[in-house]
Amino acid sequence: MSKSVIGMIGLGIMGSAMSANLMKDGFTVIGYDVQDDAVQAHVKRGGVGAASIKELAEASEFLFTSLPSIAAFDAVTAGDDGLLSAAGATPVIIETSTLSIDVKQRGHDALNNAGMVMLDCPLSGTGAQARTKDLVVLASGDRASFERAIPIFEGMSRSNHYVGEFGNGSKMKFVANLLVAIHNASTAEALVLGMKAGLKPEDIFKVITDGAGNSRMFEIRGPMMVANDYDDATMKNSVWQKDMQVIADFAADLHCPTPLFSSTESLYKAAMEQGFGAKDTASICAVLEGMAGLPERK
Numbered sequence: 681m682s683k684s685v686i687g688m689i690g691l692g693i694m695g696s697a698m699s700a701n702l703m704k705d706g707f708t709v710i711g712y713d714v715q716d717d718a719v720q721a722h723v724k725r726g727g728v729g730a731a732s733i734k735e736l737a738e739a740s741e742f743l744f745t746s747l748p749s750i751a752a753f754d755a756v757t758a759g760d761d762g763l764l765s766a767a768g769a770t771p772v773i774i775e776t777s778t779l780s781i782d783v784k785q786r787g788h789d790a791l792n793n794a795g796m797v798m799l800d801c802p803l804s805g806t807g808a809q810a811r812t813k814d815l816v817v818l819a820s821g822d823r824a825s826f827e828r829a830i831p832i833f834e835g836m837s838r839s840n841h842y843v844g845e846f847g848n849g850s851k852m853k854f855v856a857n858l859l860v861a862i863h864n865a866s867t868a869e870a871l872v873l874g875m876k877a878g879l880k881p882e883d884i885f886k887v888i889t890d891g892a893g894n895s896r897m898f899e900i901r902g903p904m905m906v907a908n909d910y911d912d913a914t915m916k917n918s919v920w921q922k923d924m925q926v927i928a929d930f931a932a933d934l935h936c937p938t939p940l941f942s943s944t945e946s947l948y949k950a951a952m953e954q955g956f957g958a959k960d961t962a963s964i965c966a967v968l969e970g971m972a973g974l975p976e977r978k
Contacts, residue, residue, distance in 0.1 A: 683707045686832060687740030687771060689733060689756055691718040693914060694776070694803065695746035697810035698836040700725055705835035712736045714752075733759075737766035742832050747777040748919055757787040764794055772825045773798040774832070778857065778923045780930070781847040788821075788846055797825045800846050802853035803837070806900055807914030814838050818856070820849035854927045858941045861924065863897035865944040868965035870898075871905050876972050881906040901962040908966065908977045910959035917948060918957040924948060 683706050688699045691713040699709045703726050711722035712730040719729045730736035733756060737743060743763075747753050757763050763773065773791065775784060775798055788798045799822065805815035817833045817840035819826050826842050833840040843852050870893070874884040885902045888894055904910055924945060931938045947964040954970075956963040969977070 684741040684832065685710065685739060687730070687736040687743035688712070688722075688727075688746070689736065689743065690746035690748075690752070690777075691715075691722050692746065692748065693807035693916075694810050695744065696722065696725075697807060698744060698746065698776075698815075699727055700811070701813050701836045702832070703727060707832070707835055710736050710739055732761050733763060734761055734766045734769075737763050737769040737771055740769075740771045742774060742829055743771040744774045744776060747779075749922065750779060750783050753777060753779055753783060753787060758790055763791060763796065767794075770795055770797075772829055774801050774829060775799065776801050776803050778802055778853060778926060779850070780926055781850050784850060785847060797822050798846075799825055799829065800849040801833075802849050804853065804856045805837075808900060809914075810836075816841065818843060818849040818852040820844055820852075821846040851930075854930050857923055858927055858931075858938060860897060861927070861944045861948075862940050863895045864901055864961055865947055865964060867895070867898045867901055868905060868947075868962070868968050871902065871965060872968040872972050872974065875969070875974055901960070904960055904962040905965035910956065910963040910966070913958065913960040915961050916958055917951045917961055917963065920948060920961050921952065 686702055686707045686709045688695050688709055688711045691699065691711050699711055699722060702709050708728060710728045710730050711719055712733055713719050723729045745756055747756060755762060773796060784800055791798050799819060801817050801819045803815045804818060809815055813836060815837040817837045819840055819842050830840065843849055870888065871881055871884055875881055885906050889899055927941065947967055948961065950967045951964050954967060
């Protein structure tokens with residue numbers, strides 16, 4: 681049986697990794713991005729390039745959106761060349777971006793009126809995890825469409841969970857990202873404490889990953905901190921600022937205290953102020969090293 685044609689709108693860190701894995705699994709992936717070099721890189725990896733969102737939507741049975749901002753989401757859904765311009769096209773839209781639920785609901789309703797189904801399917805995992813298919817799909821929305829999409833999820837993730845009505849996927853993502861923010865900060869804090877005490881960072885990493893204090897973020901971001909190399913960003917600090925604000929607003933709307941999460945905000949803001957905007961969020965380790973008075977590592 682032939683595999684579905686998949687569309688991918690947004691070929692950044694996450695979108696390019698998902699596309700690569702879907703192609704490895706035998707799917708044809710048509711890609712679109714506002715950056716032409718991202719589309720060309722997709723074609724070089726074996727994908728098909730699309731000149732417009734309309735063209736991509738009309739050719740795809742399932743369509744991922746992986747977008748960095750509200751403005752990008754609105755342009756993709758309702759812009760002049762957005763999904764609503766593809767009259768008659770009926771792809772199942774798998775929306776993976778981290779955005780507020782109100783924004784996604786607005787897009788969902790507009791597309792639903794045009795006969796298109798949008799699923800809210802944020803992803804748990806970093807860009808590095810996306811490359812190795814170590815993502816978890818947090819799916820919500822129309823159950824029948826979710827079940828049709830399971831083979832697609834299996835092509836780009838290690839597991840998927842259906843969590844109910846549209847928007848529940850985002851709620852679960854906010855919970856997951858709250859923990860990512862905290863565990864990334866605790867990883868940096870632990871490594872800096874050990875280095876301040878005279879321990880070698882590589883020894884700290886080796887021992888802690890074998891003990892009770894380990895976490896997935898320690899395993900994933902710890903090696904960057906040990907190497908003091910944040911250039912291969914799997915989540916840029918500049919993008920993470922948006923995710924942090926979404927979580928903060930979500931918690932505030934619920935009047936739910938998040939003291940540990942809130943305590944990490946100053947570290948990520950300091951990373952931005954110190955020129956780490958394009959670097960991986962693991963670079964908060966360098967911020968803490970400076971605060972601890974440790975000598976700069978080369």
